[in-house]
Amino acid sequence: MLDFSTTAQTRKSIREYLPEPLSRAELDAVLQDALRAPSAVNAQPWVLHIVSSDALRRLSEKLVAKFRSGDVKADFIYDQHAFTGVYEDRMRDSYQRLYEAFDILREDKAGRKSFAEENARFYGAPHAAFFFMPDITDNVFTALDVGMLVQNFMLALTARGFGSVPQIALTYSPDVVRAELGVPDNYKLVLGVSFGRPKPDSAANTYVQPRAPQSETVVFHE
Template identity: 30%
Template structure:
């Protein structure tokens, strides 16, 4: 059995999945495990819509139409307009690092994002619009719980803003009420290990850059 540190190290953003469907029992086990996530006042703000099969196919089709029409993306958690210098520096390293690890496969990055990484299932995580950014904090913690629980089931994941670029398509196909904000999508499935895009190991800063110990 894998320990927590091993699971943390095993998780990575998987950008190409096999078409094999994810067993419902595994999805349920992951969702059951993730409910142990802490949240402000135990509010448990997450509301999850699991898209697979025909429903996911309809979302994919809806997204393809949006891309074909060059539709404006309108995620409900907007892209930031500003980043700190430290964040910018790390972000700029992402693509060169990917090219180093994946070679030519890096060219598939955009298309894999647009095709939802060929994932057989996507978890769309929502929360009531009335809630604050503290609940968004809870959603982030919940997302990591889901992704670690997936590792235990032999499954891979990626959280991606590109999965939630067109909320109108998601609301239509998943019947998500207007009262809910669609925060993030997490694609889940079996990693396509043949695709070199999955060779990417993203770098991490040393603790000295991000942690201050004060005696």
């Protein structure tokens, strides 16, 4: 097990995995830590679905078909075009670094589309986690709770030598996911996370997104 600082500093998005799944004991250990996430008034307004094996393959086939149809609509609005100024700069830099890590040229539109479709294939991971929240009030505080659960989940994986990648793209077809997993319509899909054992010889897995300097994002008051 890694200490907390090493865990936080080394967590990164993994996009190439070994096929070997985690054991149930390994999954239970991760979940035991993840489910200790903070929750306002301890309501714990979340439901987490772990999908593996044949269920993952069936879901992937349906998500790929939905992706190719272009008929997608998430439960929540996420418009990247809304980012301006320094936020847009960071976003564009992120995409450039990501495509370079996978040797995808800027003018290679087909390559970019194929790479985006890998979201629906879970980047070859043996597991995916889908985080749902009940549709309550304005959703903000409920979503905050789920966000802290997601963070705990990914850090718990990293601490044990496993890897993960959070994927907003997995929320683009929530009706497909709900139908396949038997989730009621009043539970909204917040995020999907693919996870498993990182492929050790993957050059792409060495890629790490930078963070803005503390001076840009933290303000001290004394």
